[in-house]
Amino acid sequence: MRRSALVRGLLYLGLLLLTVFYLLPLWGALTTSLKTDAEVDTTNPLSFPQRPTFEPYGAAFSYLRRPLLNSLLITLGGTLGSVALGAMCGYVLANFRFKYDNLVFLLITVGIFLPFQAILIPLFQTIRSLGLYDSVLGLILAHTAYGIPMCTLMFRVFYGELPSSLVKQALTDGSGPWRTYLKVVLPSTKIATVTVLIFQFTSIWNELLFGLVIGGPRSMPATVALNNLAGTLAAQWNVQMAGSMLLAIPVLLLYIFLGRYLIRGYMAGSVTAT
């Protein structure tokens, strides 16, 4: 069907209006983050500063430096832990039949929907009695444990897409489950691994609640610190926006360069419903 230029123009207008809707808050945050205190008070928030300054970034970074490092360690540890353990579950559940295998899968995946408030007090007590309160390690443990359900679901979906004859062949050729996994499954599902890694990285990096509850001054992730920053510097919007940008940058970079995988992760994460 051929469309008239008018219709095409209107469709593009719609796409552009939507772009404004979705990007306007981010644009406002970017422009504000590049302004001096005086400019924030006197100029339109959406106008790009005449002379962009990075001072707000300096101020935000000096406050967020340690928390950003904490976030990085927590995120790397939690991502590796949950992805490794979830991959094991996904591999076994996708390739081996055993009694109650479906029930085990169900019981694991229920964890995806868990309202974290319902385990928060036990988590807090457990971490405290392990002596891990206010430690990066405690947060890694929490993110590993509660990340397993989502990772298991995603890996089972991705490993399930592998031709089962491939795995069966390797197993009947005499290589054990471990060897089969390392030599056959892992090399042929690299994209799946990258997808889950990126998905977990962004979810853990973005998370607030565990940091609030079992983190403290020493182990505080950047999400908690940014929220505290808003409380202490109520008026300095440029510093708050710069802090938001600093927290968003790793995710933005992943989104720009590996967005394909992240989007695949979003789709796989919702696969149970379809």
Added chain:
Amino acid sequence: MARLSGWFTRHPLWVLVIPLGLVAYFVYGGLLWNFWVSVSDWRGLVPSYSFRGFDHYARLFSDPVFWTSLKNTAILFFTIPLCILLGLGVAVLLDQGLLGSTVFRNLYLLPFALSFVVTGTIWAWMYNPTSGIINTLLRSIGLGALQGTWHTSQRTVMGSIILALVWQFSGYAALVLLAGIRSVPEVQIKAAMLEGASKFRIYRKIVFPQLRGAIATTIVVVMMYALRSFDFIWVLTGGGPGYASHTLPIMMYKEAFQATRFAYGSAIASVLLVLVLLILVPYLYRTYRRGK
């Protein structure tokens, strides 16, 4: 999948011990433990686990803050139809085969990738009544009369939260719905076009009815978020002004970790869990049966 014999079938299960142990302890152990706290006599910082009874639940049901939180949790459900309607519109627009559609889709999905702490901080600046982005924008285009107090007034705070959440989630809805539209077999659409059906009719009669799965996904994802909403609201309003944007997760966090009423907080968490299960069980039952 092959039914494998011998030790192959048993051996790999050992791999499951650590992850299953963690899930069993942290998820299921945690849930039981939380329930036990809610019927215990734990007061103050030092845990105490003697049975006290269901007093905390009785108190909860006569606590006006609980009913406000429950009401707000329900109000957040309005995010669902708004996300689906906007997402469907966006998905149809992206399905028109225009150049750059994928780029636009990725731009619309960008807010969904960001932390609620980032978006909450940014929306606090958007909504700031004096010099914030929205009110300044309205003034500068001569619509100063439409300026609002947004998240800072009791009357508009929930609406403001919903608007921001629609902004953050509708791109995701569009992604899932677009994938649903694309999965409609092309033969069906071609056949309808040959018979001279209009584009509008094709969407209404052929495409939309096949989006049931995609819509169910969106509903479940957004609804689970609405029930478990904490991060965004905590950063934007902290549950205020007053109790105006308290939801069950916010109330639980404040009671347990700010007021150190752990037993009361765990009772709130148990109610929240029951609400989640009410929605989840039928849905999981369906998935589980399909899996078999």
